[in-house]
Amino acid sequence: MNEENIITRKINCLRSRYEEKKLKFNDNDMINKNYEEMLDKIEECVKLRNGYKICFILKLSQIPLDIYIIDNMNENDIRRMIKKKNNHNHNNHNNNNNNNNNNHNNNHNNNHNSNILKPFEQLILDHFNIIKILCNKNNINWDTLINTSCKFLSTFLQLYCDNLWLLPYLLTICSFLNNISTLADSYSTCNKNDIYNEENEDINNKNKYTIEVLNSIRGKIGIVKGDIEKHGGFVILMFQSIKLCMKLNNMQITSSFLKIINSTDINYSYIPTSFIVLFKNQLGKLYLQKLEYEKAEREFIWAFSNSKKSKIEFRKIILESLITIRLNKGLYPPKKLLQKYKLSIYIDIIYSIKKGNIFLYNNVMNNFSNYFFHKGLNECIEQIHFIVKRNLMKIVVDWWNKIIQENNQQNKLYKVPIYLFHHIFKWAHITQHHSYLETISIITSLILFRYINAYISYDNNILVLSKNDPFPSLSHNQGPR
Structure with a gap:
């Protein structure tokens, strides 16, 4: 038997508490007393066209009812309840019509209102089936859960095209699919302990459920791409597809997504700012992952400027990305800003850049490499080592020029012996094997990536720097020559 997963453990714990009658209904937890009440709330949402409220009623991250009720219900029970509710509404409207002698148009509207849940029946059934699978007493069948959840997305999108107010719930569904596929893959991988099993070598097999969800979500993008009124759906499906691709480290597919985005004139007026x-x-x-820092910075600035100030943690995530990009440009954030968002980790990095202190920089990287990797900032942060080395070299060059001027040897200004850098690099443990060729290689990289304007005179073993602009502005650094 497969290892019991965290969801099953929690559900069974909840089930045992119900059996012991220790858990009572609490309206604050959004748990409904019965399914009829839940249907009433859904109906009210449809009448009000409230897409945000329906996210809470049809939650996927929380069971909506007493676990005992879910255990003793099936799909046919839900169908009967919806039918009963529609019939009840229909009879009420007929009584009102007989009493009020309404005209033909009003009769048509009343008949429509009496069957208000009919178009939502399959969505409600799919939602129930997902909850039922999650509440299985033994364990979750991941194949069934992922298939049912992807079907749920398809059902929803058919509804969304005629009910654009449902947009917020699309984000709820996609986020659920994203999270549940990750969990499914983690347990699926954990249960394959045979190191000689060839399946374990197949990355697609290890991420089987995530790939299935990605294909399901990105396969729906075409449905909402053409109509500008549905661009809210386009943005959410694209955002989730990119997120899944990055999780899979499949950058090839993301390139095709960028082409679609750039070729689509997205009408943001139909989309909530959040x-x-x-x-x-x-x-x-x-x-940022593609090392296209200018484009990344532009997107992060917009996101940070338009995010809610109350969302401190979310703004902190965006701000960290902006800080790492700007540090590569030699732009430093105010200390007060770092303190406000509890980002003191960057204070040492800034100091190491300003002082060319490679020891401090390496110390930060050794202690926080996992942190930066988890945040997706590792590649951007690692680029900073070029700047630290550049600024260390600037200190050496300034010292050399000062000595030369004191000795009135103007012809040797900005012509620094390579051995000086070699000794400094050895002292700072910048060169791993302390070889002269390593020093040459490091300096060549700095020239190639435009951190310094210079060339190496191999005949004289000196670095000849530009007198006009030896250390160009980092903001103009555009990569290799």
């Missing part, structure tokens, strides 16, 4: 912020932040992360 969803655009999520989209822009994810685009920023993608560009």
Whole structure:
């Protein structure tokens, strides 16, 4: 038998508490007394066209009813309840019509209102089936859960195309699919302990459920791409697809996503700002991963400027990305800003850059490499070592020029012997094997990536720097020559 997963453990714990009658209904927990009450709330949401409220009623991260009720219900029970409710509404409307002698148009509207849940029946059934699978007493069948959840997304999108107010729930569904596929893959991988099993060598097999969910979500993008009124759905599906691709480290597919985005004239006027912020932040992360810092910075600035100030943790995530990009440009954030968002980790990095202190920089990287990797900032942060070395070299060059001027040897200004850098690099443990060729290689890299304007005179073993602009502005650094 497969290892019991965290969801099953929690559900069974909840089930035992119910059996002991220790858990009572609490309206604050959004748990409904019965399914009829839940249907009433859904109906009210449909009448009010409230997409945000329906996210709470049809939650996927929390069971909506007493676990005992779910255990003793099936899909047919839900169908009967919906039918009964529609019939009840229909009879009430007929009585009102007989009493009020309404005209033909009103009769048509009343008949429509009496069957208000009919178009939502399959969505409600799919939601129930997902909850039922999650509440299985023994263990979750991941194949069934992922298939049912992907079907749920398809059912929802058919509804969304005629009910654009449902947009917030699309984000709820996609986030659930994203999280549950990750969990499913983690347990699926854990249960394959045979190191000689060839399946364990297949990365696609290890991420089987995530790939299935990605294909399901990205396969729906075409449905909402053409109509500008549905661009809210386009943005959410694209944002989630990019997020899944980055999780799979499949950057090839993300390139095709960027082509679609750039070829689509997205009408943001139909999209709530909070969803655009999520989209822009994810685009920023993608560009950051591709080392396209200018584009990443532009997306992060928009996301940070338009995010709610009350969302401190979310703003902190965006701000960290912006800080790492700007540090590569030699731009330093105010100390008060770092303290406000509890980002003191960057104070040492800033000091190491300003002073060319490679020891301090390496110390930060050794202690916080996992932190930066988890945040997706590792590649951007690692680029800073070039700047630290550049600024260390600047200190050496300034010292050399001062000595030369004191000795009135103007012809040797900005012509620094390589051995000086070699001794400094050895002292700072910048060169791993302390060889002269390593020093040459490091300096060549700094020239190639435009951190310094210079060339190496191999005949004389000196570094000849530009007198006009030996250390160009980092903000103009555009990569290798």
